Amino acid sequence: MSQSFTPIASLGEFGLIDRMNERLADVPRSENLIEGIGDDAAVYRAGDGMLHVVTTDVLIEGVHFDRTFIPTSFLGWKAIAVNVSDVVAMNARPLYATVSAGLPRNFSIEMMDGLYDGMAEACKAYGLELVGGDTSTAHALYLSITVIGEVAEEDVVFRRGASVGDYLCMSGDVGGAFAGLKVLLDQREQLENMGESYEPDLDAFQYVIQRQLRPNARLDIINALRDAGVRPTSMIDISDGLASEVHHIGRRSDVGATVRIPAVPFDPETRAVADQFLDEIDAYALFGGEDYELLFTVREEDVPKIDETEGVSVIGTIEEAKKGVRAYSPETGLMPLHPAGYEHFGEAPQPGAHASQDGPGFDETDFSGDGA
Amino acid sequence: MSQSFTPIASLGEFGLIDRMNERLADVPRSENLIEGIGDDAAVYRAGDGMLHVVTTDVLIEGVHFDRTFIPTSFLGWKAIAVNVSDVVAMNARPLYATVSAGLPRNFSIEMMDGLYDGMAEACKAYGLELVGGDTSTAHALYLSITVIGEVAEEDVVFRRGASVGDYLCMSGDVGGAFAGLKVLLDQREQLENMGESYEPDLDAFQYVIQRQLRPNARLDIINALRDAGVRPTSMIDISDGLASEVHHIGRRSDVGATVRIPAVPFDPETRAVADQFLDEIDAYALFGGEDYELLFTVREEDVPKIDETEGVSVIGTIEEAKKGVRAYSPETGLMPLHPAGYEHFGEAPQPGAHASQDGPGFDETDFSGDGA
Numbered sequence: 001m002s003q004s005f006t007p008i009a010s011l012g013e014f015g016l017i018d019r020m021n022e023r024l025a026d027v028p029r030s031e032n033l034i035e036g037i038g039d040d041a042a043v044y045r046a047g048d049g050m051l052h053v054v055t056t057d058v059l060i061e062g063v064h065f066d067r068t069f070i071p072t073s074f075l076g077w078k079a080i081a082v083n084v085s086d087v088v089a090m091n092a093r094p095l096y097a098t099v100s101a102g103l104p105r106n107f108s109i110e111m112m113d114g115l116y117d118g119m120a121e122a123c124k125a126y127g128l129e130l131v132g133g134d135t136s137t138a139h140a141l142y143l144s145i146t147v148i149g150e151v152a153e154e155d156v157v158f159r160r161g162a163s164v165g166d167y168l169c170m171s172g173d174v175g176g177a178f179a180g181l182k183v184l185l186d187q188r189e190q191l192e193n194m195g196e197s198y199e200p201d202l203d204a205f206q207y208v209i210q211r212q213l214r215p216n217a218r219l220d221i222i223n224a225l226r227d228a229g230v231r232p233t234s235m236i237d238i239s240d241g242l243a244s245e246v247h248h249i250g251r252r253s254d255v256g257a258t259v260r261i262p263a264v265p266f267d268p269e270t271r272a273v274a275d276q277f278l279d280e281i282d283a284y285a286l287f288g289g290e291d292y293e294l295l296f297t298v299r300e301e302d303v304p305k306i307d308e309t310e311g312v313s314v315i316g317t318i319e320e321a322k323k324g325v326r327a328y329s330p331e332t333g334l335m336p337l338h339p340a341g342y343e344h345f346g347e348a349p350q351p352g353a354h355a356s357q358d359g360p361g362f363d364e365t366d367f368s369g370d371g372a
Numbered sequence: 373m374s375q376s377f378t379p380i381a382s383l384g385e386f387g388l389i390d391r392m393n394e395r396l397a398d399v400p401r402s403e404n405l406i407e408g409i410g411d412d413a414a415v416y417r418a419g420d421g422m423l424h425v426v427t428t429d430v431l432i433e434g435v436h437f438d439r440t441f442i443p444t445s446f447l448g449w450k451a452i453a454v455n456v457s458d459v460v461a462m463n464a465r466p467l468y469a470t471v472s473a474g475l476p477r478n479f480s481i482e483m484m485d486g487l488y489d490g491m492a493e494a495c496k497a498y499g500l501e502l503v504g505g506d507t508s509t510a511h512a513l514y515l516s517i518t519v520i521g522e523v524a525e526e527d528v529v530f531r532r533g534a535s536v537g538d539y540l541c542m543s544g545d546v547g548g549a550f551a552g553l554k555v556l557l558d559q560r561e562q563l564e565n566m567g568e569s570y571e572p573d574l575d576a577f578q579y580v581i582q583r584q585l586r587p588n589a590r591l592d593i594i595n596a597l598r599d600a601g602v603r604p605t606s607m608i609d610i611s612d613g614l615a616s617e618v619h620h621i622g623r624r625s626d627v628g629a630t631v632r633i634p635a636v637p638f639d640p641e642t643r644a645v646a647d648q649f650l651d652e653i654d655a656y657a658l659f660g661g662e663d664y665e666l667l668f669t670v671r672e673e674d675v676p677k678i679d680e681t682e683g684v685s686v687i688g689t690i691e692e693a694k695k696g697v698r699a700y701s702p703e704t705g706l707m708p709l710h711p712a713g714y715e716h717f718g719e720a721p722q723p724g725a726h727a728s729q730d731g732p733g734f735d736e737t738d739f740s741g742d743g744a
Binding site: 004005030044062100110120137142 | 520
């Protein structure tokens with residue numbers, strides 16, 4: 001067929017999302033659909049005052065993970081957890097999952113057992129159930145998971161609810177997953193240089209490797225916030241990197257923000273890795289992806305409750321849109337904060353974006369997760 | 373890692389499903405989950421007396437389709453339609469879809485436009501909306517779609533509701549999609565022999581090629597049955613082949629069945645293709661997959677209503693389980709009817725199972741779609 005051929009990478013990440021949305025524009029919209037493409041998950045009315053949310057995320061060998069790094073049980077866990085993270089970012093709890101798995105010829109029953117054990121473990125930990133799926137042969141291992149969750153209509157939190165005067169908060173710490181990736185890549189390189197076949201050493205730098213290979217969705221945090229009587233005004237999960245997610249909230253809420261760099265938590269082990277590689281710890285914390293913590297905003301009067309809640313930190317403030325997204329540190333003062341790791345479609349790999357540093361020319365577009 | 377390596381193909385299709393279910397067995401079950409793995413779709417309570425159903429199906433290049441055969445707009449349509457077909461088989465109407473797409477490097481913007489146009493067209497035709505997704509680079513083109521639908525609690529139809537004395541019915545005709553595949557494979561072979569680059573001739577045998585490349589989910593049929601005042605006692609969509617689906621209903625309902633071969637409808641063009649290839653039309657009709665018609669059972673008193681409903685046929689009867697699944701024709705009398713195209717995991721490709729006749733050693737396991 002004599003069609004013209006324009007590479008997808010030429011569109012860029014947002015160009016691709018916009019173009020997909022254009023093609024879908026004249027599909028009639030259901031009156032029960034509250035949020036379609038444009039947040040961590042789609043949201044629709046389910047009845048009895050409850051909303052359901054649905055999200056889908058795919059993990060592809062050679063793009064999102066390297067099978068020499070990650071035991072299949074961790075991969076199964078991670079595939080569920082990254083989707084639960086999107087559900088939790090709507091302030092919802094996960095209910096059901098479907099899994100579509102493509103298994104290459106060099107995938108054994110033992111590996112598959114590990115994969116399903118990991119998924120089962122995550123399902124138990126997060127209280128959801130795997131209710132259906134489709135398994136097929138494929139050219140490489142891929143896992144596409146869809147998770148459905150629920151939230152009372154009055155409790156749902158979008159990316160778009162932040163207001164000037166709100167405070168910017170996050171759970172846990174950031175940069176660890178990227179530090180873990182650095183360690184794993186370095187281990188592989190060293191072993192390859194010695195001519196030995198690679199086997200990951202999961203004991204060194206346990207915390208950061210765990211952050212990379214077996215991330216945790218923060219269902220515990222939305223429960224803790226509820227117990228503390230705090231309803232975030234906006235929320236997103238930190239999958240692409242902290243700076244990128246602040247930009248998402250800013251754009252969807254039509255606000256600016258200032259991130260106070262010294263207030264952004266990182267683990268000592270993350271710092272040790274950055275030091276070992278002579279890297280800036282701030283770059284890990286701001287631009288390293290895949291930590292799956294929650295970034296959220298709260299009203300000023302809720303800040304004392306946040307201060308009393310374990311595992312969450314106030315890291316900045318919400319300001320007028322015209323001020324843009326900025327970072328403050330005593331050394332540099334106020335500086336524009338670019339999203340980085342963000343517009344990575346068609347560009348060179350960014351820090352922490354994915355496990356594959358030498359994969360194909362574009363990474364991924366989660367178009368339920370971008371403010372199109 | 374010194375794990376043993378047992379090929380997945382050694383498990384067989386049911387072995388794989390059983391093994392996955394074992395790994396998931398101790399995940400606590402939600403009280404709102406009515407049907408998990410084991411029917412065309414999972415079913416759960418959504419509130420206000422409504423049930424939601426969810427299903428996922430994947431199409432992978434080289435396994436389920438051949439990109440030289442199918443325009444991307446047809447592929448987009450088909451990816452939505454095959455999932456809608458599973459929703460419809462629960463007597464539900466589709467509401468929302470998510471799409472997870474893996475795009476290889478040789479996939480252009482023009483091809484992607486076609487893909488999304490096809491999905492948008494199917495969404496409009498079936499009244500559902502694409503609400504989220506995840507797009508990534510991949511080694512080959514794959515599309516994993518999840519569709520959520522709804523049905524009133526009193527209207528849901530499972531595979532497991534057939535009773536002795538019910539009548540076996542189906543919509544439309546069967547064997548056409550397999551005939552279309554035969555034509556396309558033959559065209560490719562002829563052109564390759566002539567040393568020309570292959571381009572499909574979509575004008576020859578239009579009906580059967582359309583059946584293969586752009587199947588229709590029978591949402592119209594469940595509406596027609598409702599209008600006629602008929603609620604099927606059991607239902608399944610015909611994706612693997614008619615004989616296979618009768619076995620599914622038989623096993624899940626604990627009944628046997630007799631299919632009256634002369635009553636099974638096929639299109640004259642399907643017969644013309646079978647004649648041209650010196651094949652048995654009955655093999656196309658019974659074992660050819662991918663027709664996406666509905667197979668269902670009705671109570672005896674509803675048979676007159678079926679007779680008056682356009683597009684549906686009575687093709688047999690439900691009998692005691694011990695009689696098994698049988699076929700009757702005047703020439704052969706009563707004969708056991710084997711599922712064929714059914715236990716195809718790890719076996720040689722079966723008629724009509726998939727577009728790739730020389731793909732890897734196993735095909736696919738839709739474990740929401742098998743009576744585990």
